[in-house]
Amino acid sequence: MNGLAVGAIYGLTALGFVLIYKATEVVNFAQGDLLMLGAFIAWTLVVPLGLPYVLALVLTIAAMAAVGAGLDRFVMRPIIGQPHFAGIMLTIGLAFSIRGIASLVWGPQERGLPTPFAQQPRNVGGVLVQESMLAIAAGTALLCAVLYLFFRHTRLGVAMQAASQNQLAAYLMAIPVKSVFTLTWAIAAAVSGIAGVLIAPLLAVELNLWIIVLKGFAAAVLGGFGSIPGAILGGLLIGVAEQLVGVYEPSAKGITAYVVLLVVLFAFPRGLLGEPQGKRV
Amino acid sequence: MRYVFKTSHDQDIDLLRHKSDWGWYAALIALLAAAPALLPAYYVGELAFVFVLAIASVGLMLLTGFTGLVSLGHGAFLLIGAYIEAHALRAGLPLPVSLALATLGTGAVGILLGLPALRLTGLYLAIATLAFSGIVEHLFAHWKFLSAGETFLTVPNPRLGGVRFGSGPGYYYLALALLAGTVLVCLNLLRSPTGRAFIALRDSPIAAETLGVALARTKTMAFALSAAIGGLAGALYAHKISTLTAESFNVLLSLELLMMVVVGGLGSIKGAVLGAVFLGLLDPAIARFKDYLPPAIGAQSGLQLALYGLILVFFVLFEPLGLAGRWAKIKAYFQAFPIYRRAMFKRTKAYMTSERMR
16 A cells, blocks of 8 residues: 555656646656655645645645746747757756755755644555555545546647647647647646645655656656556556565665666557557658 | 868868868867876866766767767766776776776677667657666665675776876876877767768668668667767776765766756767866866855755756757857857858757657
Protein backbone atom coordinates (compact mmCIF):
# COMPACT_ATOMS: atom_id res chain seq x y z
CA MET A 1 0.00 0.00 0.00
CA ASN A 2 2.90 2.28 0.79
CA GLY A 3 4.18 1.52 -2.69
CA LEU A 4 0.83 2.41 -4.20
CA ALA A 5 0.82 5.76 -2.39
CA VAL A 6 4.32 6.60 -3.63
CA GLY A 7 3.29 5.32 -7.03
CA ALA A 8 0.31 7.64 -7.06
CA ILE A 9 2.66 10.58 -6.59
CA TYR A 10 4.88 9.34 -9.42
CA GLY A 11 1.77 8.91 -11.50
CA LEU A 12 0.68 12.49 -10.87
CA THR A 13 4.12 13.75 -11.90
CA ALA A 14 3.96 11.62 -15.03
CA LEU A 15 0.48 12.98 -15.66
CA GLY A 16 1.93 16.49 -15.70
CA PHE A 17 4.50 15.47 -18.33
CA VAL A 18 1.94 13.75 -20.46
CA LEU A 19 -0.48 16.68 -20.41
CA ILE A 20 2.17 19.13 -21.55
CA TYR A 21 3.79 16.74 -23.99
CA LYS A 22 0.52 15.85 -25.64
CA ALA A 23 -0.51 19.45 -26.06
CA THR A 24 2.74 21.22 -26.90
CA GLU A 25 5.30 18.50 -27.78
CA VAL A 26 7.56 19.89 -25.09
CA VAL A 27 8.84 17.67 -22.31
CA ASN A 28 8.77 19.60 -19.10
CA PHE A 29 11.93 18.76 -17.17
CA ALA A 30 10.87 21.29 -14.54
CA GLN A 31 7.92 19.16 -13.42
CA GLY A 32 9.75 17.92 -10.31
CA ASP A 33 10.72 21.46 -9.40
CA LEU A 34 7.14 22.60 -9.77
CA LEU A 35 6.19 19.82 -7.35
CA MET A 36 8.83 21.06 -4.92
CA LEU A 37 7.58 24.62 -5.33
CA GLY A 38 4.03 23.49 -4.62
CA ALA A 39 5.14 21.71 -1.45
CA PHE A 40 7.00 24.82 -0.27
CA ILE A 41 4.06 27.11 -0.98
CA ALA A 42 1.75 24.80 0.94
CA TRP A 43 4.22 24.68 3.82
CA THR A 44 4.39 28.48 3.92
CA LEU A 45 0.62 28.72 4.02
CA VAL A 46 0.14 26.07 6.69
CA VAL A 47 3.04 26.55 9.09
CA PRO A 48 4.00 30.25 9.29
CA LEU A 49 0.60 31.61 8.23
CA GLY A 50 -1.46 29.04 10.09
CA LEU A 51 -4.14 28.48 7.47
CA PRO A 52 -6.21 25.29 7.58
CA TYR A 53 -5.02 22.42 5.41
CA VAL A 54 -7.87 22.43 2.91
CA LEU A 55 -7.73 26.18 2.34
CA ALA A 56 -3.96 25.92 1.90
CA LEU A 57 -4.46 23.16 -0.64
CA VAL A 58 -6.87 25.29 -2.66
CA LEU A 59 -4.58 28.33 -2.51
CA THR A 60 -1.58 26.21 -3.52
CA ILE A 61 -3.45 24.87 -6.52
CA ALA A 62 -4.39 28.41 -7.57
CA ALA A 63 -0.85 29.70 -7.08
CA MET A 64 0.67 26.82 -9.03
CA ALA A 65 -1.81 27.26 -11.85
CA ALA A 66 -0.79 30.91 -12.04
CA VAL A 67 2.89 29.93 -12.09
CA GLY A 68 2.27 27.42 -14.85
CA ALA A 69 0.29 29.88 -16.96
CA GLY A 70 2.94 32.55 -16.45
CA LEU A 71 5.74 30.18 -17.48
CA ASP A 72 3.96 29.31 -20.67
CA ARG A 73 2.98 32.85 -21.54
CA PHE A 74 6.33 34.50 -20.90
CA VAL A 75 8.93 31.78 -21.29
CA MET A 76 7.69 28.91 -23.40
CA ARG A 77 5.72 30.75 -26.07
CA PRO A 78 8.66 32.18 -28.05
CA ILE A 79 10.01 28.71 -28.77
CA ILE A 80 6.87 27.37 -30.42
CA GLY A 81 8.00 26.04 -33.76
CA GLN A 82 11.60 25.46 -32.77
CA PRO A 83 13.26 22.05 -32.48
CA HIS A 84 12.56 19.79 -29.50
CA PHE A 85 16.01 20.39 -28.18
CA ALA A 86 15.18 24.02 -27.45
CA GLY A 87 12.24 22.92 -25.32
CA ILE A 88 14.36 20.44 -23.37
CA MET A 89 17.05 23.01 -22.65
CA LEU A 90 14.56 25.70 -21.76
CA THR A 91 12.74 23.55 -19.22
CA ILE A 92 16.05 22.39 -17.75
CA GLY A 93 16.97 26.05 -17.37
CA LEU A 94 13.62 26.70 -15.72
CA ALA A 95 14.19 23.76 -13.39
CA PHE A 96 17.55 25.20 -12.31
CA SER A 97 16.02 28.63 -11.78
CA ILE A 98 13.07 27.38 -9.73
CA ARG A 99 15.33 25.23 -7.58
CA GLY A 100 17.80 28.05 -7.09
CA ILE A 101 15.14 30.60 -6.22
CA ALA A 102 13.41 28.17 -3.85
CA SER A 103 16.71 27.61 -2.08
CA LEU A 104 17.23 31.37 -1.83
CA VAL A 105 13.76 31.92 -0.40
CA TRP A 106 13.27 28.88 1.83
CA GLY A 107 16.78 27.57 2.41
CA PRO A 108 18.08 24.04 2.28
CA GLN A 109 16.70 22.64 5.56
CA GLU A 110 14.01 19.96 5.66
CA ARG A 111 10.56 20.76 6.92
CA GLY A 112 7.53 18.74 7.86
CA LEU A 113 4.12 19.67 6.51
CA PRO A 114 1.50 18.70 9.09
CA THR A 115 -1.55 16.97 7.66
CA PRO A 116 -4.94 16.33 9.24
CA PHE A 117 -4.68 12.64 8.38
CA ALA A 118 -3.67 10.37 11.20
CA GLN A 119 -0.73 8.01 10.95
CA GLN A 120 -2.45 5.12 12.74
CA PRO A 121 -3.44 2.20 10.55
CA ARG A 122 -7.02 1.48 9.62
CA ASN A 123 -8.57 -1.76 8.52
CA VAL A 124 -9.78 -1.61 4.93
CA GLY A 125 -11.12 -4.87 3.56
CA GLY A 126 -8.82 -6.95 5.75
CA VAL A 127 -5.65 -4.94 4.97
CA LEU A 128 -4.07 -2.56 7.45
CA VAL A 129 -3.57 0.82 5.82
CA GLN A 130 -2.34 4.14 7.15
CA GLU A 131 -4.89 6.89 6.86
CA SER A 132 -2.44 9.27 5.20
CA MET A 133 -1.77 6.71 2.47
CA LEU A 134 -5.50 6.43 1.92
CA ALA A 135 -5.66 10.20 1.56
CA ILE A 136 -3.00 10.11 -1.18
CA ALA A 137 -4.75 7.33 -3.03
CA ALA A 138 -8.14 8.99 -2.72
CA GLY A 139 -6.76 12.37 -3.79
CA THR A 140 -5.15 10.87 -6.86
CA ALA A 141 -8.28 8.94 -7.81
CA LEU A 142 -10.45 12.03 -7.38
CA LEU A 143 -8.09 14.14 -9.47
CA CYS A 144 -8.05 11.55 -12.24
CA ALA A 145 -11.82 11.40 -12.28
CA VAL A 146 -12.08 15.18 -12.51
CA LEU A 147 -9.56 15.35 -15.33
CA TYR A 148 -11.27 12.52 -17.17
CA LEU A 149 -14.65 14.23 -16.98
CA PHE A 150 -13.07 17.54 -17.99
CA PHE A 151 -11.46 16.11 -21.10
CA ARG A 152 -14.47 14.06 -22.12
CA HIS A 153 -17.43 16.25 -21.36
CA THR A 154 -16.56 19.92 -21.53
CA ARG A 155 -16.11 22.06 -24.62
CA LEU A 156 -12.78 23.29 -23.35
CA GLY A 157 -11.54 19.79 -22.65
CA VAL A 158 -12.44 18.63 -26.13
CA ALA A 159 -10.79 21.72 -27.58
CA MET A 160 -7.62 20.84 -25.69
CA GLN A 161 -7.68 17.32 -27.08
CA ALA A 162 -8.14 18.71 -30.56
CA ALA A 163 -5.23 21.12 -30.16
CA SER A 164 -3.00 18.30 -28.99
CA GLN A 165 -3.90 16.10 -31.93
CA ASN A 166 -3.35 18.61 -34.69
CA GLN A 167 -2.40 22.17 -33.93
CA LEU A 168 -2.97 23.53 -37.39
CA ALA A 169 -6.35 21.92 -37.85
CA ALA A 170 -7.43 23.06 -34.40
CA TYR A 171 -6.32 26.58 -35.23
CA LEU A 172 -8.33 26.54 -38.42
CA MET A 173 -11.36 25.40 -36.45
CA ALA A 174 -11.11 28.62 -34.42
CA ILE A 175 -9.70 27.02 -31.30
CA PRO A 176 -7.40 29.53 -29.59
CA VAL A 177 -4.40 27.20 -29.61
CA LYS A 178 -2.08 29.53 -27.69
CA SER A 179 -4.54 30.01 -24.83
CA VAL A 180 -5.12 26.27 -24.79
CA PHE A 181 -1.37 25.76 -24.36
CA THR A 182 -1.34 28.22 -21.47
CA LEU A 183 -4.26 26.43 -19.87
CA THR A 184 -2.52 23.09 -20.29
CA TRP A 185 0.54 24.42 -18.52
CA ALA A 186 -1.65 25.79 -15.76
CA ILE A 187 -3.37 22.43 -15.27
CA ALA A 188 -0.09 20.52 -15.33
CA ALA A 189 1.47 22.88 -12.80
CA ALA A 190 -1.62 22.64 -10.60
CA VAL A 191 -1.46 18.84 -10.74
CA SER A 192 2.18 18.91 -9.64
CA GLY A 193 1.19 21.35 -6.88
CA ILE A 194 -1.42 18.87 -5.65
CA ALA A 195 1.19 16.11 -5.80
CA GLY A 196 3.53 18.32 -3.77
CA VAL A 197 0.90 18.76 -1.05
CA LEU A 198 -0.17 15.12 -1.03
CA ILE A 199 3.40 13.87 -0.72
CA ALA A 200 3.79 15.58 2.65
CA PRO A 201 3.20 12.55 4.91
CA LEU A 202 5.69 10.49 2.89
CA LEU A 203 8.60 12.86 2.47
CA ALA A 204 9.80 16.04 4.12
CA VAL A 205 9.43 19.34 2.28
CA GLU A 206 12.92 20.04 0.96
CA LEU A 207 14.85 20.98 -2.16
CA ASN A 208 15.62 17.41 -3.16
CA LEU A 209 11.98 16.72 -3.93
CA TRP A 210 12.79 17.50 -7.56
CA ILE A 211 14.37 14.04 -7.87
CA ILE A 212 10.82 12.72 -8.29
CA VAL A 213 10.97 14.08 -11.82
CA LEU A 214 13.23 11.15 -12.74
CA LYS A 215 10.75 8.63 -11.34
CA GLY A 216 7.98 10.47 -13.15
CA PHE A 217 9.83 9.97 -16.43
CA ALA A 218 10.04 6.26 -15.79
CA ALA A 219 6.32 6.18 -15.00
CA ALA A 220 5.40 8.16 -18.10
CA VAL A 221 7.56 6.01 -20.37
CA LEU A 222 6.29 2.78 -18.85
CA GLY A 223 2.73 3.90 -19.43
CA GLY A 224 3.50 4.96 -22.97
CA PHE A 225 4.37 8.62 -23.30
CA GLY A 226 1.22 10.41 -24.30
CA SER A 227 -1.33 8.27 -22.51
CA ILE A 228 -3.02 9.72 -19.43
CA PRO A 229 -4.29 6.47 -17.86
CA GLY A 230 -0.95 4.94 -18.80
CA ALA A 231 0.87 7.59 -16.77
CA ILE A 232 -1.07 6.76 -13.61
CA LEU A 233 -0.74 3.02 -14.20
CA GLY A 234 2.99 3.37 -14.83
CA GLY A 235 3.39 5.42 -11.67
CA LEU A 236 1.58 2.84 -9.55
CA LEU A 237 3.61 -0.03 -11.04
CA ILE A 238 6.92 1.77 -10.46
CA GLY A 239 5.95 2.67 -6.90
CA VAL A 240 5.10 -0.95 -6.09
CA ALA A 241 8.18 -2.28 -7.89
CA GLU A 242 10.40 0.07 -5.93
CA GLN A 243 8.85 -1.03 -2.66
CA LEU A 244 9.27 -4.73 -3.51
CA VAL A 245 12.88 -4.29 -4.62
CA GLY A 246 13.50 -2.32 -1.44
CA VAL A 247 12.39 -5.32 0.62
CA TYR A 248 14.77 -7.76 -1.06
CA GLU A 249 17.74 -5.57 -2.00
CA PRO A 250 17.61 -2.24 -0.15
CA SER A 251 20.63 -0.71 -1.91
CA ALA A 252 19.06 -1.21 -5.34
CA LYS A 253 15.84 0.59 -4.46
CA GLY A 254 17.09 3.89 -5.84
CA ILE A 255 17.80 2.62 -9.33
CA THR A 256 14.73 0.43 -9.83
CA ALA A 257 12.96 3.19 -11.74
CA TYR A 258 15.97 3.74 -14.02
CA VAL A 259 16.30 0.04 -14.81
CA VAL A 260 12.59 -0.23 -15.56
CA LEU A 261 12.89 2.85 -17.74
CA LEU A 262 15.80 1.50 -19.80
CA VAL A 263 14.26 -1.95 -20.19
CA VAL A 264 10.96 -0.47 -21.33
CA LEU A 265 12.64 1.91 -23.76
CA PHE A 266 14.77 -0.79 -25.32
CA ALA A 267 12.31 -3.67 -25.27
CA PHE A 268 8.95 -2.07 -26.01
CA PRO A 269 9.30 1.69 -26.47
CA ARG A 270 5.58 2.09 -26.93
CA GLY A 271 4.92 1.40 -23.27
CA LEU A 272 1.90 -0.29 -21.81
CA LEU A 273 -0.88 1.91 -23.14
CA GLY A 274 0.98 3.88 -25.78
CA GLU A 275 -0.30 4.57 -29.25
CA PRO A 276 1.32 2.98 -32.25
CA GLN A 277 4.20 5.12 -33.38
CA GLY A 278 5.13 5.99 -36.86
CA LYS A 279 6.81 8.78 -38.66
CA ARG A 280 5.70 10.77 -41.62
CA VAL A 281 8.43 11.54 -44.12
CA MET B 1 33.24 42.60 -46.99
CA ARG B 2 36.12 40.20 -47.19
CA TYR B 3 35.83 37.69 -49.98
CA VAL B 4 37.65 34.42 -50.24
CA PHE B 5 38.85 33.90 -53.79
CA LYS B 6 38.92 30.16 -54.24
CA THR B 7 41.42 28.72 -56.65
CA SER B 8 41.12 25.04 -55.78
CA HIS B 9 38.48 22.66 -54.46
CA ASP B 10 40.60 21.84 -51.43
CA GLN B 11 40.03 25.35 -50.19
CA ASP B 12 36.44 24.42 -49.36
CA ILE B 13 37.62 22.16 -46.57
CA ASP B 14 40.49 24.24 -45.27
CA LEU B 15 40.74 24.28 -41.48
CA LEU B 16 40.87 28.06 -41.45
CA ARG B 17 39.34 30.26 -44.10
CA HIS B 18 41.76 33.17 -44.04
CA LYS B 19 45.53 33.15 -43.92
CA SER B 20 45.49 35.78 -41.17
CA ASP B 21 43.59 33.35 -38.90
CA TRP B 22 46.75 31.23 -38.64
CA GLY B 23 48.49 34.17 -37.05
CA TRP B 24 45.73 34.72 -34.49
CA TYR B 25 45.62 31.08 -33.45
CA ALA B 26 49.42 30.92 -33.24
CA ALA B 27 49.32 33.97 -30.97
CA LEU B 28 46.64 32.33 -28.79
CA ILE B 29 48.68 29.12 -28.45
CA ALA B 30 51.81 31.11 -27.62
CA LEU B 31 49.93 33.10 -24.98
CA LEU B 32 48.46 29.95 -23.41
CA ALA B 33 51.87 28.25 -23.47
CA ALA B 34 53.38 31.19 -21.66
CA ALA B 35 50.54 31.45 -19.11
CA PRO B 36 52.18 29.38 -16.29
CA ALA B 37 55.12 31.80 -16.31
CA LEU B 38 52.88 34.89 -16.29
CA LEU B 39 49.95 34.01 -14.01
CA PRO B 40 49.76 33.03 -10.33
CA ALA B 41 49.48 29.29 -9.68
CA TYR B 42 45.79 29.53 -8.70
CA TYR B 43 44.75 30.91 -12.08
CA VAL B 44 46.89 28.37 -13.89
CA GLY B 45 45.00 25.63 -12.06
CA GLU B 46 41.66 27.21 -12.96
CA LEU B 47 42.73 27.52 -16.59
CA ALA B 48 43.77 23.87 -16.70
CA PHE B 49 40.35 22.95 -15.31
CA VAL B 50 38.69 25.01 -18.04
CA PHE B 51 40.68 23.01 -20.61
CA VAL B 52 39.41 19.77 -19.10
CA LEU B 53 35.83 21.01 -19.24
CA ALA B 54 36.44 22.12 -22.82
CA ILE B 55 37.56 18.61 -23.80
CA ALA B 56 34.35 17.12 -22.37
CA SER B 57 32.31 19.85 -24.00
CA VAL B 58 33.88 19.21 -27.42
CA GLY B 59 33.07 15.52 -26.99
CA LEU B 60 29.44 16.28 -26.20
CA MET B 61 29.27 18.79 -29.03
CA LEU B 62 30.25 16.04 -31.45
CA LEU B 63 27.25 14.02 -30.30
CA THR B 64 24.66 16.70 -29.59
CA GLY B 65 25.70 19.59 -31.77
CA PHE B 66 26.74 17.71 -34.87
CA THR B 67 24.94 14.36 -34.78
CA GLY B 68 21.82 15.71 -33.12
CA LEU B 69 21.67 13.04 -30.42
CA VAL B 70 20.91 14.65 -27.07
CA SER B 71 22.72 13.10 -24.12
CA LEU B 72 21.66 14.07 -20.63
CA GLY B 73 24.04 11.53 -19.10
CA HIS B 74 27.47 12.53 -20.29
CA GLY B 75 28.69 12.83 -16.71
CA ALA B 76 28.57 9.02 -16.58
CA PHE B 77 31.27 8.79 -19.26
CA LEU B 78 33.44 11.18 -17.29
CA LEU B 79 32.90 9.03 -14.23
CA ILE B 80 33.92 5.85 -16.03
CA GLY B 81 37.00 7.53 -17.50
CA ALA B 82 38.00 8.90 -14.11
CA TYR B 83 37.69 5.52 -12.40
CA ILE B 84 39.61 3.71 -15.15
CA GLU B 85 42.38 6.29 -14.83
CA ALA B 86 42.52 5.90 -11.06
CA HIS B 87 42.59 2.11 -11.19
CA ALA B 88 45.20 2.03 -13.96
CA LEU B 89 47.51 4.42 -12.12
CA ARG B 90 47.04 2.55 -8.85
CA ALA B 91 48.02 -0.63 -10.68
CA GLY B 92 51.31 1.06 -11.57
CA LEU B 93 50.73 1.70 -15.26
CA PRO B 94 52.44 4.76 -16.77
CA LEU B 95 50.39 7.86 -17.58
CA PRO B 96 50.11 7.51 -21.39
CA VAL B 97 48.87 3.93 -21.00
CA SER B 98 46.31 4.90 -18.37
CA LEU B 99 45.01 7.80 -20.44
CA ALA B 100 44.71 5.54 -23.48
CA LEU B 101 42.91 2.92 -21.38
CA ALA B 102 40.49 5.51 -20.02
CA THR B 103 39.75 6.78 -23.52
CA LEU B 104 39.34 3.38 -25.16
CA GLY B 105 37.50 1.79 -22.23
CA THR B 106 34.96 4.59 -22.07
CA GLY B 107 34.60 4.46 -25.83
CA ALA B 108 33.73 0.77 -25.52
CA VAL B 109 31.07 1.60 -22.93
CA GLY B 110 29.81 4.24 -25.34
CA ILE B 111 29.35 1.56 -27.99
CA LEU B 112 27.50 -0.62 -25.50
CA LEU B 113 25.10 2.22 -24.73
CA GLY B 114 24.97 3.31 -28.36
CA LEU B 115 23.78 -0.05 -29.68
CA PRO B 116 20.45 -0.16 -27.87
CA ALA B 117 20.13 3.60 -28.23
CA LEU B 118 19.95 3.14 -32.00
CA ARG B 119 16.26 2.46 -31.68
CA LEU B 120 15.60 5.67 -29.83
CA THR B 121 15.45 9.20 -31.08
CA GLY B 122 15.14 12.67 -29.69
CA LEU B 123 13.39 12.84 -26.41
CA TYR B 124 13.48 9.11 -25.64
CA LEU B 125 17.23 9.02 -26.14
CA ALA B 126 17.65 11.97 -23.78
CA ILE B 127 15.66 10.18 -21.09
CA ALA B 128 17.48 6.89 -21.66
CA THR B 129 20.88 8.54 -21.24
CA LEU B 130 19.61 10.21 -18.07
CA ALA B 131 18.62 6.79 -16.70
CA PHE B 132 21.96 5.34 -17.80
CA SER B 133 23.91 7.95 -15.87
CA GLY B 134 21.74 7.34 -12.79
CA ILE B 135 22.51 3.63 -12.93
CA VAL B 136 26.25 4.13 -13.52
CA GLU B 137 26.49 6.54 -10.61
CA HIS B 138 24.65 4.09 -8.36
CA LEU B 139 26.81 1.13 -9.40
CA PHE B 140 30.06 2.98 -8.75
CA ALA B 141 28.76 4.15 -5.39
CA HIS B 142 27.62 0.69 -4.23
CA TRP B 143 29.58 -2.04 -6.00
CA LYS B 144 32.77 -2.66 -4.11
CA PHE B 145 34.90 -4.01 -6.95
CA LEU B 146 34.33 -0.92 -9.09
CA SER B 147 35.44 1.51 -6.41
CA ALA B 148 38.10 -0.76 -4.87
CA GLY B 149 35.99 -0.85 -1.70
CA GLU B 150 36.66 2.77 -0.88
CA THR B 151 34.17 5.61 -0.85
CA PHE B 152 36.95 8.09 -1.53
CA LEU B 153 39.32 6.69 -4.12
CA THR B 154 42.57 8.62 -4.22
CA VAL B 155 44.21 9.22 -7.58
CA PRO B 156 48.01 8.95 -7.63
CA ASN B 157 49.98 11.87 -9.03
CA PRO B 158 51.79 10.32 -12.01
CA ARG B 159 55.44 11.09 -12.71
CA LEU B 160 56.96 10.80 -16.16
CA GLY B 161 60.57 11.73 -16.91
CA GLY B 162 60.89 13.66 -13.64
CA VAL B 163 57.80 15.81 -14.23
CA ARG B 164 54.59 15.44 -12.21
CA PHE B 165 51.58 15.48 -14.49
CA GLY B 166 48.85 15.34 -11.89
CA SER B 167 49.19 18.92 -10.68
CA GLY B 168 50.92 22.23 -11.33
CA PRO B 169 52.38 23.23 -14.72
CA GLY B 170 52.72 19.59 -15.80
CA TYR B 171 48.96 19.15 -15.49
CA TYR B 172 48.36 22.46 -17.26
CA TYR B 173 50.44 21.54 -20.29
CA LEU B 174 49.00 18.04 -20.40
CA ALA B 175 45.44 19.43 -20.45
CA LEU B 176 46.36 22.07 -23.03
CA ALA B 177 48.01 19.55 -25.33
CA LEU B 178 45.13 17.10 -25.05
CA LEU B 179 42.57 19.85 -25.69
CA ALA B 180 44.44 21.02 -28.78
CA GLY B 181 44.69 17.41 -29.96
CA THR B 182 40.99 16.75 -29.35
CA VAL B 183 39.94 19.91 -31.18
CA LEU B 184 42.15 19.05 -34.15
CA VAL B 185 40.87 15.48 -34.31
CA CYS B 186 37.25 16.70 -34.21
CA LEU B 187 37.79 19.41 -36.83
CA ASN B 188 39.47 16.96 -39.15
CA LEU B 189 36.77 14.40 -38.54
CA LEU B 190 34.06 16.91 -39.36
CA ARG B 191 35.51 17.69 -42.77
CA SER B 192 35.80 14.00 -43.61
CA PRO B 193 32.95 11.86 -45.00
CA THR B 194 32.22 10.56 -41.49
CA GLY B 195 31.72 14.04 -40.11
CA ARG B 196 29.52 15.00 -43.01
CA ALA B 197 27.45 11.90 -42.35
CA PHE B 198 27.04 13.08 -38.73
CA ILE B 199 25.74 16.44 -39.86
CA ALA B 200 23.45 14.88 -42.44
CA LEU B 201 22.06 12.64 -39.71
CA ARG B 202 21.33 15.65 -37.56
CA ASP B 203 19.58 17.63 -40.26
CA SER B 204 17.43 14.84 -41.62
CA PRO B 205 17.91 11.19 -40.70
CA ILE B 206 15.58 10.06 -43.43
CA ALA B 207 17.32 12.03 -46.17
CA ALA B 208 20.70 10.85 -44.91
CA GLU B 209 19.61 7.23 -45.00
CA THR B 210 18.23 7.65 -48.50
CA LEU B 211 21.58 9.00 -49.65
CA GLY B 212 23.39 5.95 -48.36
CA VAL B 213 24.55 6.92 -44.88
CA ALA B 214 24.65 3.79 -42.73
CA LEU B 215 22.44 5.03 -39.92
CA ALA B 216 23.33 2.41 -37.32
CA ARG B 217 27.08 2.55 -37.89
CA THR B 218 27.23 6.34 -37.94
CA LYS B 219 25.19 6.74 -34.76
CA THR B 220 27.25 4.13 -32.93
CA MET B 221 30.44 5.80 -34.08
CA ALA B 222 29.25 9.17 -32.86
CA PHE B 223 28.40 7.66 -29.49
CA ALA B 224 31.72 5.85 -29.21
CA LEU B 225 33.77 8.91 -30.16
CA SER B 226 31.88 11.20 -27.87
CA ALA B 227 32.13 8.74 -24.99
CA ALA B 228 35.86 8.25 -25.60
CA ILE B 229 36.50 11.99 -25.49
CA GLY B 230 34.35 12.16 -22.38
CA GLY B 231 36.48 9.39 -20.85
CA LEU B 232 39.66 11.32 -21.62
CA ALA B 233 38.20 14.41 -19.99
CA GLY B 234 37.14 12.26 -17.04
CA ALA B 235 40.69 10.95 -16.62
CA LEU B 236 41.99 14.52 -16.41
CA TYR B 237 39.10 15.52 -14.15
CA ALA B 238 40.16 12.73 -11.78
CA HIS B 239 43.54 14.44 -11.28
CA LYS B 240 41.84 17.74 -10.67
CA ILE B 241 39.63 16.50 -7.84
CA SER B 242 42.22 13.87 -6.77
CA THR B 243 39.76 11.89 -4.60
CA LEU B 244 36.95 10.24 -6.49
CA THR B 245 33.43 9.70 -5.27
CA ALA B 246 30.58 8.66 -7.51
CA GLU B 247 28.54 11.56 -6.17
CA SER B 248 30.83 14.14 -7.76
CA PHE B 249 29.65 12.94 -11.18
CA ASN B 250 25.94 13.38 -10.64
CA VAL B 251 23.16 14.56 -12.92
CA LEU B 252 24.18 18.16 -12.36
CA LEU B 253 27.56 17.59 -14.02
CA SER B 254 25.83 16.14 -17.06
CA LEU B 255 23.50 19.11 -17.21
CA GLU B 256 26.39 21.52 -16.81
CA LEU B 257 28.10 19.91 -19.79
CA LEU B 258 24.95 20.26 -21.83
CA MET B 259 24.74 23.86 -20.73
CA MET B 260 28.25 24.56 -22.01
CA VAL B 261 27.28 23.18 -25.38
CA VAL B 262 24.12 25.30 -25.56
CA VAL B 263 25.69 28.48 -24.21
CA GLY B 264 28.61 28.04 -26.59
CA GLY B 265 26.38 27.45 -29.58
CA LEU B 266 25.25 24.15 -31.01
CA GLY B 267 27.03 22.98 -34.10
CA SER B 268 30.34 24.70 -33.55
CA ILE B 269 33.57 23.36 -32.04
CA LYS B 270 34.60 26.92 -31.27
CA GLY B 271 31.32 27.23 -29.39
CA ALA B 272 32.06 24.15 -27.30
CA VAL B 273 35.34 25.66 -26.13
CA LEU B 274 33.76 29.08 -25.58
CA GLY B 275 30.96 27.51 -23.53
CA ALA B 276 33.49 25.73 -21.32
CA VAL B 277 35.45 28.96 -20.85
CA PHE B 278 32.24 30.81 -19.99
CA LEU B 279 31.12 28.29 -17.39
CA GLY B 280 34.64 27.80 -16.05
CA LEU B 281 34.94 31.55 -15.45
CA LEU B 282 31.40 31.91 -14.12
CA ASP B 283 32.07 29.96 -10.93
CA PRO B 284 35.00 32.08 -9.69
CA ALA B 285 33.10 35.19 -10.77
CA ILE B 286 30.07 34.19 -8.69
CA ALA B 287 32.32 33.34 -5.75
CA ARG B 288 33.85 36.80 -5.90
CA PHE B 289 30.53 38.53 -6.48
CA LYS B 290 29.08 36.84 -3.38
CA ASP B 291 31.28 38.94 -1.09
CA TYR B 292 29.32 42.04 -2.04
CA LEU B 293 25.92 40.56 -1.28
CA PRO B 294 24.21 40.46 2.11
CA PRO B 295 25.27 37.21 3.79
CA ALA B 296 21.70 35.89 3.93
CA ILE B 297 21.70 35.64 0.14
CA GLY B 298 25.39 35.28 -0.55
CA ALA B 299 25.85 32.20 1.64
CA GLN B 300 23.20 30.21 -0.23
CA SER B 301 24.21 27.63 -2.79
CA GLY B 302 20.97 28.39 -4.61
CA LEU B 303 22.33 31.61 -6.06
CA GLN B 304 24.63 29.76 -8.42
CA LEU B 305 21.90 27.37 -9.49
CA ALA B 306 19.41 30.16 -10.11
CA LEU B 307 21.97 32.06 -12.19
CA TYR B 308 22.77 28.94 -14.21
CA GLY B 309 19.10 28.46 -14.93
CA LEU B 310 18.50 32.07 -15.89
CA ILE B 311 21.54 32.07 -18.18
CA LEU B 312 20.33 28.92 -19.87
CA VAL B 313 16.82 30.34 -20.34
CA PHE B 314 18.30 33.57 -21.65
CA PHE B 315 20.44 31.82 -24.24
CA VAL B 316 17.71 29.50 -25.49
CA LEU B 317 15.27 32.40 -25.86
CA PHE B 318 17.45 35.23 -27.11
CA GLU B 319 20.65 33.74 -28.49
CA PRO B 320 19.87 30.26 -29.78
CA LEU B 321 23.14 30.18 -31.69
CA GLY B 322 25.10 30.74 -28.51
CA LEU B 323 28.34 32.59 -28.00
CA ALA B 324 29.73 31.33 -31.29
CA GLY B 325 26.66 32.71 -33.01
CA ARG B 326 27.06 36.07 -31.29
CA TRP B 327 30.70 36.15 -32.42
CA ALA B 328 29.67 35.39 -36.00
CA LYS B 329 27.06 38.17 -35.86
CA ILE B 330 29.52 40.74 -34.57
CA LYS B 331 31.98 39.74 -37.26
CA ALA B 332 29.31 39.96 -39.93
CA TYR B 333 28.29 43.38 -38.64
CA PHE B 334 31.76 44.84 -39.14
CA GLN B 335 32.54 43.02 -42.36
CA ALA B 336 29.33 44.13 -44.02
CA PHE B 337 29.41 47.40 -42.17
CA PRO B 338 26.67 49.67 -43.36
CA ILE B 339 24.32 47.00 -44.65
CA TYR B 340 24.04 44.56 -41.73
CA ARG B 341 20.43 43.70 -40.86
CA ARG B 342 19.15 41.68 -37.97
CA ALA B 343 17.30 39.49 -40.42
CA MET B 344 20.63 38.15 -41.71
CA PHE B 345 20.62 35.60 -38.91
CA LYS B 346 16.89 35.24 -38.44
CA ARG B 347 15.72 31.68 -38.15
CA THR B 348 12.66 30.53 -39.98
CA LYS B 349 9.88 29.13 -37.87
CA ALA B 350 8.53 25.77 -38.82
CA TYR B 351 5.19 24.25 -38.06
CA MET B 352 5.58 21.84 -35.24
CA THR B 353 6.56 18.52 -36.73
CA SER B 354 5.02 15.96 -34.50
CA GLU B 355 6.81 12.76 -33.55
CA ARG B 356 3.41 11.23 -33.13
CA MET B 357 1.46 9.82 -35.98
CA ARG B 358 -2.07 10.96 -35.31
